[in-house]
Amino acid sequence: MRVSASRSVAGNGRGSAVTRLLIPVCGVLLVLLVGAWAYRWWTGEQHIIKERLNSLAAILSPSGDSEFSTISRIGQLRGYFAPDVRVHIGGDEVISRDAVLALLAKWQPPSKSLKVEFVDVSVTVEEDTALASLTAKISNTDASAAEDPIADAREGVLTLRKLNGEWVISSVESTDTLQK
Amino acid sequence: MRILFGTNPRATCARALTIIAVASIVLRFVLLPVRLQGISMLPTYEDGEINFANRLAYAFKMPKRGDVVAIRMAGESVVYVKRIIGLPHEEVRFARGTVLINGEPLAEPTVRYKIGWNMNPMKLGDDEYFMVGDNRSMDIFNHDFGKAMREKIVGKLIY
Numbered sequence: 001m002r003v004s005a006s007r008s009v010a011g012n013g014r015g016s017a018v019t020r021l022l023i024p025v026c027g028v029l030l031v032l033l034v035g036a037w038a039y040r041w042w043t044g045e046q047h048i049i050k051e052r053l054n055s056l057a058a059i060l061s062p063s064g065d066s067e068f069s070t071i072s073r074i075g076q077l078r079g080y081f082a083p084d085v086r087v088h089i090g091g092d093e094v095i096s097r098d099a100v101l102a103l104l105a106k107w108q109p110p111s112k113s114l115k116v117e118f119v120d121v122s123v124t125v126e127e128d129t130a131l132a133s134l135t136a137k138i139s140n141t142d143a144s145a146a147e148d149p150i151a152d153a154r155e156g157v158l159t160l161r162k163l164n165g166e167w168v169i170s171s172v173e174s175t176d177t178l179q180k
Numbered sequence: 181m182r183i184l185f186g187t188n189p190r191a192t193c194a195r196a197l198t199i200i201a202v203a204s205i206v207l208r209f210v211l212l213p214v215r216l217q218g219i220s221m222l223p224t225y226e227d228g229e230i231n232f233a234n235r236l237a238y239a240f241k242m243p244k245r246g247d248v249v250a251i252r253m254a255g256e257s258v259v260y261v262k263r264i265i266g267l268p269h270e271e272v273r274f275a276r277g278t279v280l281i282n283g284e285p286l287a288e289p290t291v292r293y294k295i296g297w298n299m300n301p302m303k304l305g306d307d308e309y310f311m312v313g314d315n316r317s318m319d320i321f322n323h324d325f326g327k328a329m330r331e332k333i334v335g336k337l338i339y
Contacts, residue, residue: 119258120253120254120257134254135255135257137258177253177324177328177332178251178328179328
């Protein structure tokens with residue numbers, strides 16, 4: 001019994017030495033793997049496109065701004081659309097960036113505090129083009145207003161292409177979830 | 181700390197982790213929490229009500245007429261909540277506020293308020309369902325309704 005016990009102890013000693021070596025090695029490997037994945041995710045085109053759409057949504061959200069800031073916002077939007085962008089929403093079609101920006105400049109939001117968000121964004125990248133399917137959600141952020149928090153929501157597909165190194169929207173196609 | 185973790189902190193942590201894991205699994209794979217907005221489902225559901233869509237409701241059976249379901253858009257962050265009135269291969273029509281399925285009037289005990297909606301006949305294809313809210317006193321143009329594929333139905337509301 002004693003012999004087997006001592007053998008067992010000796011075996012445990014070798015085992016624990018290996019374990020002591022393996023744990024930090026596995027830890028370092030795990031950290032490296034997570035780091036590599038995070039780096040690929042952070043610098044990947046999908047993440048870049050999602051971030052770009054988030055900033056577009058922020059610019060599209062009016063927050064009770066003055067005429068000057070509205071003009072400034074519209075100016076910023078120019079960089080997000082291709083010159084020949086085609087927007088097809090609810091049976092209406094607008095072609096060209098200038099026409100889209102003119103419409104946005106004329107748009108009178110129903111509330112001064114609206115928040116535009118793109119949710120459930122799914123991006124597929126192919127070479128220099130990308131497809132993003134998403135739900136555009138417009139929420140009323142004015143707490144005093146009696147309206148519903150979500151003013152409107154629509155699903156759609158955006159086509160993007162690279163122009164001078166930046167992803168720009170070349171087409172917008174809204175789809176009716178419930179088709180009449 | 182004693183109040184938070186009890187006499188056996190390890191067991192308390194294990195219980196808390198178990199609860200979090202179970203809740204995550206249930207909310208990810210079984211129930212979708214839904215907060216209703218708007219008046220399109222009045223009087224069945226009031227604006228602001230909380231409910232859950234059972235994702236497994238149609239795992240082994242098909243949706244049926246009268247079920248109130250959640251219908252997803254691009255994802256599940258925003259969903260429609262509507263009642264199924266038309267099934268695959270049926271023809272749906274509104275005539276002066278009455279729903280006609282294959283030409284026969286549909287009894288709708290959950291619809292209390294209605295005005296004279298009219299809609300041309302719509303033939304449903306394979307896997308297509310016709311959904312509409314219970315509040316038919318709204319202007320037809322302000323009410324989202326229509327057909328959607330079966331894959332768009334996330335689940336059935338549980339109450």
